[in-house]
Amino acid sequence: MTYWAVLTYLYLSTLLKNKLFSAISLLVLFLMAAFIAPDVSHDFQNYYNGYYLSNAEYFPEPISRIIFNGANRSGMSISVSFVIFAFLSIIIKFKAIKKLALPVGLFLIIYFGKLFLLLDLTQVRAAVAISLCLLAFEAYIHEKKITTFMYIMLAFLFHLSSIMFMVIYFVNNRKPNVLFWFMALLIGLALSFIDIKGYLFTLMALLHAPANYLTYVNGTSDLVVNPFNTLACINVIIFLIFCYLRSVFIDAKMNVAFKLYGISIVSFYMFIDFPVLSFRISEFFLVYQVVLLSNLIGFITERQRWIYITLMFLFSCVQLYITYNNAGIIESYSMSIA
Template sequence: MFINQVLACRRGNCYGGWEVNRYAVPLPFSLRINKKTLVLFTVALLLIFIAGFRPIGLDRDSPNYVSLLNIPFSQANFLDKEPAFWMLVEINRVLFSSNERTFFLIFAIIGVSLKILAINRLSSMPFLSLWAYICLYFALHEMTQIRAGVASGIFLLAIQDIVNRNLKKFIIKVLFASLFHYSAIVMLPLYFLNLRKISIIYFFLPVIGLFLAYFGLSKILLLNFTDFLPEFLSYKLRIYLSLLELGEHKEINIFNFFYSSLLILLYFIFSLYYYAKNKIKFNNYDIFYIKVLSLLLFTFYFFSPVPVLAFRISEFLGVVLIILIPHIALMFKQKDIIKALIFLYLSGGLIRTAKLLNFEVIL
């Protein structure tokens, strides 16, 4: 052992007489921290700081949240907001005198940490996945839809339970996610997806949704669907439909660039799956992500008459893009070129999500 340490020191791979991994950061007591962990941890701290200490009004939802911070748990409206939200409001009220900064910091710590942990567990391209998270979801989830941000982080962590068929752990995560946002109930059917192959229905699902939306059939179906939903879901759906009738919601452009690009991406992946299956191996995780991409496109088109619902469900499911899009680079020999193209595509997403923020409050 001592000889190995000496040889390692001669190669420059030692610190204080101890051999270390060449990718590790040298620290006392031989504490090894690899490059991936260090980067993820550092960026997580930065993102938590940005989200937790952002000015009120930078995002559209923070003023509304501030107005709820003094409401005691006994007066909570559980149809409007979820139990976990009111529980954190109560904790913040009791421990921190309803301080708005600690409230947003608590949500930032939970939301960012869950996403970073999921990236560390699921992604074979962690740095590109980190960039995908920053570009596509950080401003949306950790600075605007903070309840959905926590729920979607739990959803990402539940993917391992789906693939490994661990129903008990999965149900627990569904329950926890639903306590933060009721829309997380859409996780439940995903456990029953067949991860051995991709059937032809997933090829046609987005087209079916697009057809129903374009010809106005999805609105008719939604109006007849509310009575069959649980009360907390039918309540929100009725509100959304009422606002739509009053002209409070603008119609969605179902051919917008982002979702159209996802549609192209889906059929590109389908072409690889069906015509290059012998050269490219798709594991259970890949099949899960592809099926969820098909489902999120269908839900976006189908629920487009109710914009809030269309975006909320599709964006919740779309959190898998953080893992899926970077993994496309692994399907090609020219990985560096593909990674560069993916980086540029994701950077366009950063411009899109930045529009959610009102930068005038910091100017």
């Protein structure tokens, strides 16, 4: 019930437009991520054995390894590491939201339903990295190419996947060609019906991909992804809605965010035979769906905004139900201060 209670609070505090309530929202999210109990996240043992107890091999992802292993070498609990990651994720994310002039409350409502559970409560390294890439996104749309690169490199020190964000340099600020992205979606869907595991395995081997990536394409994994699962279909529908609402592409923020969201959608289907890569890319860029949806409120009249906020709350409820109650990607929440 904790997740549902927090989501409801985020919704009510956004409707009330109270700065104190918004501050409490950020504090609640920080406390949840900082003091999460070990049995809540399925990734806890990976962090404990692979980072906290590691033999100080600080490359790659040196900052993440220092935060985990440093706590161990200082005689502190792994909980200290999660406090640090939670603080960095929330603070950096808040800074990015403000710099992007997005409504904080609405952003948190949409973000909480899925991404908060997947990132801040589970993939804590990625949570910080994606927050830094949001700052890189903000710098890029303001033509600050060097600053963009610096944020990406900093994110890379937390999580290897951040290097994917270099793709932003191939995305211009101009209004998107909706037909191109619609065709890209169709091609991605078509590729999802073709078994390209062999080709991907060869490519990953040539690129010296991490061993855990290769296990998903070498024929030993029985993991199968349904291309028409509910969340995937919802994401496609939202993508198509933005293809139709071409009038909202009035600035670099909306233009680039749509293209990055397109990468999330297309990559999910294009690499569906390589689940790790498919989910990693699609989830990494899925935050730009949140950017698009939260920024869309600026096109709605003041008197009707409560309706839109309610719709986004219901959308987040659907995501939360599928992610937590149905798929069970995370256990019931509980706190630990040990």
